[in-house]
Amino acid sequence: MTRVLTLLGIESSCDDTGAALVRHAPGAAPQILANCIAGQTELHAAYGGVVPEIAARAHAEKLDLMVEAALAEAGLGLADIDAIAVTAGPGLIGGVLSGVMLAKGLSLASGVPLIGVNHLAGHALTPRLTDQQAFPYLMLLVSGGHCQFLRVDGPDDFTRLGGTIDDAPGEAFDKTAKLLGLPQPGGPSVEREALAGDPARFAFPRPLLDRAGCDLSFSGLKTALMRARDALVAEQGGLTQQDRADLCAGFQAAVADVLAEKSRRALAQCPDITGFAVAGGVAANKSLRAALERVAGQVPFLAPPLALCTDNAAMIAWAGLERFRDGHRDDMSLSARPRWPLDTTAPALIGSGKRGAKA
Ligand code: KG4
Ligand code: ZN
Numbered sequence: 064m065t066r067v068l069t070l071l072g073i074e075s076s077c078d079d080t081g082a083a084l085v086r087h088a089p090g091a092a093p094q095i096l097a098n099c100i101a102g103q104t105e106l107h108a109a110y111g112g113v114v115p116e117i118a119a120r121a122h123a124e125k126l127d128l129m130v131e132a133a134l135a136e137a138g139l140g141l142a143d144i145d146a147i148a149v150t151a152g153p154g155l156i157g158g159v160l161s162g163v164m165l166a167k168g169l170s171l172a173s174g175v176p177l178i179g180v181n182h183l184a185g186h187a188l189t190p191r192l193t194d195q196q197a198f199p200y201l202m203l204l205v206s207g208g209h210c211q212f213l214r215v216d217g218p219d220d221f222t223r224l225g226g227t228i229d230d231a232p233g234e235a236f237d238k239t240a241k242l243l244g245l246p247q248p249g250g251p252s253v254e255r256e257a258l259a260g261d262p263a264r265f266a267f268p269r270p271l272l273d274r275a276g277c278d279l280s281f282s283g284l285k286t287a288l289m290r291a292r293d294a295l296v297a298e299q300g301g302l303t304q305q306d307r308a309d310l311c312a313g314f315q316a317a318v319a320d321v322l323a324e325k326s327r328r329a330l331a332q333c334p335d336i337t338g339f340a341v342a343g344g345v346a347a348n349k350s351l352r353a354a355l356e357r358v359a360g361q362v363p364f365l366a367p368p369l370a371l372c373t374d375n376a377a378m379i380a381w382a383g384l385e386r387f388r389d390g391h392r393d394d395m396s397l398s399a400r401p402r403w404p405l406d407t408t409a410p411a412l413i414g415s416g417k418r419g420a421k422a
Pocket of ligand 2: 186206
């Protein structure tokens, strides 16, 4: 298909309600016409994690407002849209259902075609939206809900080279912050503390480096940090500012080392790729980015702007656009899927992270 396409994207798989409009003219760079997002951090703050029922209700309340806001920002109406793309999984089922129901309603009422999108495909195809990255490339997804290496050969062609067998790295950052009394989200707090710390003071483990392949594990690292903290508290009656900084620096260095080494292995498995990209909130971490960029060597390293690294609807509109251009269409039988691996041939990983199958 060679004409200009404009897609509406809808995202509601975890705790961000998003609607976006993306336009692509063949031969030109894709354009994000609007990218609206409403977070829910304050709704879940008292519970120490995302509460699925609260999330679903908030999505149901905000989704149509986000769609209206996105259309208004782009100065478009439904009649100007070629297709409606919606996250159909994986994620918290109530939220995914809210999005799918809205998209079906809009499609039915307007006659605009419907496309179901895998949330992970949205993340994995982002380098094509931001940098027009050509296939094949390697993607490392690192967030609070997921951690996996994907070889991307096409809009619908993903090979999972490895992933976490327990927690996601973002969860480990958040837990570390909690254990040390630092504010949430933990990643930015730990990164800030680590600036003044000595990464060599504590000998934290590098989990799974002794095992071949690209699988990862972060729960042992979390336990090691807790033991080191408890030993200091037992010995001194508390933690000094320097202790906190050293613990953060040691933890962050261990995460970066493990991700860098596993990235090196993933890159070695894909000698033909033309780019190495990261996505997910943890990709905001500067020392991690630097470590990954070093490992990439001659392969161009891509880190999309943070707003497009974390959950957003522009990536869903873009993934939908690629699918639409390839002839995919969904109908009213589209269902919401809590679990939906991108690579159905890869063996199931043992864990999916404490936040469940968010993404
Ligand atoms: O992609 P994201 O916004 O949502 C999820 O998919 O979970 O990622 C959020 C995660 C949180 O666990 C947060 O602590 C982590 O990303 N994060 C970071 C940094 N900024 C956010 N982790 C390490 N360093 C950072 N600078
Ligand atoms: Zn996500």
